[in-house]
Amino acid sequence: MSAQQEWHASGADCCSPLGTCCMSWFLPCVVYGRVHHRMHKDSQLQNWSMFNGDCFGYYALTCCGFQWILQMMQRGELRQKYGLKGSGCTDCLCACCCTPCDLAQQDKEAEFRENEKAGLINVQPNKMDNMQYGS
Numbered sequence: 001m002s003a004q005q006e007w008h009a010s011g012a013d014c015c016s017p018l019g020t021c022c023m024s025w026f027l028p029c030v031v032y033g034r035v036h037h038r039m040h041k042d043s044q045l046q047n048w049s050m051f052n053g054d055c056f057g058y059y060a061l062t063c064c065g066f067q068w069i070l071q072m073m074q075r076g077e078l079r080q081k082y083g084l085k086g087s088g089c090t091d092c093l094c095a096c097c098c099t100p101c102d103l104a105q106q107d108k109e110a111e112f113r114e115n116e117k118a119g120l121i122n123v124q125p126n127k128m129d130n131m132q133y134g135s
Contacts, residue, residue, distance in 0.1 A: 004085040009108035011094065014101035020108065024100035028067070029058040031103045035074060035110045039081065043114030071095040071102060078106055082113045 015021045023031050033055035037048045061067040072088075072095035079086045094102040 003083075004079075005083050007084050007086075007105065007109055008112045009105050011098065011101050011105045014104040020104050021100070024103040024107070028100060028103050029055040029062065031107050032058040032067075032071060032074065035078070035103070035106045038110045038114055039074075039077065043118060068092075068095040068099065071099065071106075075102065075106060078109060082109070084109070 014024065020031065030050050033050070033052045034045065034048065036054040037052065038045060042048070058067050058070050061070060072091045075086075075091040075095060076088060078084065079091070094105075
């Protein structure tokens with residue numbers, strides 16, 4: 001088994017960016033659906049809609065107080081897909097006790113990892129020493 005990586009996004013840094021923070025608090029089903037779409041359908045959110053089946057499923061379970069189950073399962077998928085540290089126990093605790101912060105962390109982590117995988121992060125143009133222009 002390969003070594004597990006640290007999470008790039010801290011769970012305690014859930015207030016940044018402010019838009020994700022507010023969405024996680026007031027429309028958590030939208031953030032849940034966005035993370036799910038990014039992980040399973042398209043990493044750059046092509047054809048993503050705020051109102052999708054994943055969002056509605058999360059909302060329906062919220063009405064019964066069981067949304068944490070979907071969130072816990074998604075956190076586990078995120079950890080497995082990107083080789084991140086954690087366990088089922090921490091997934092459950094984060095989903096139950098820190099719902100908005102956990103959603104914000106999942107959203108930022110999925111975005112970072114998918115962009116990293118696509119080569120959109122840390123891509124610097126190569127510096128060419130002694131570059132000469134022709135006359």
